[in-house]
Amino acid sequence: MPEARCMKCRKQVEIKDPQEVVMKNKMKAVKGVCPVCGTKVFRILGKA
Numbered sequence: 001m002p003e004a005r006c007m008k009c010r011k012q013v014e015i016k017d018p019q020e021v022v023m024k025n026k027m028k029a030v031k032g033v034c035p036v037c038g039t040k041v042f043r044i045l046g047k048a
Contacts, residue, residue: 004043
């Protein structure tokens with residue numbers, strides 16, 4: 001499972017309900033929800 005940094009919890013968390021997206025600049029990213037507090041989290045992966 002992908003991990004991302006939660007800004008509310010201030011720690012690395014596993015992304016709950018991860019969705020891979022392609023940003024406007026053609027880079028891949030994963031977005032989802034923090035399992036601890038429910039805040040949206042986002043992780044940039046790299047070139048598509």
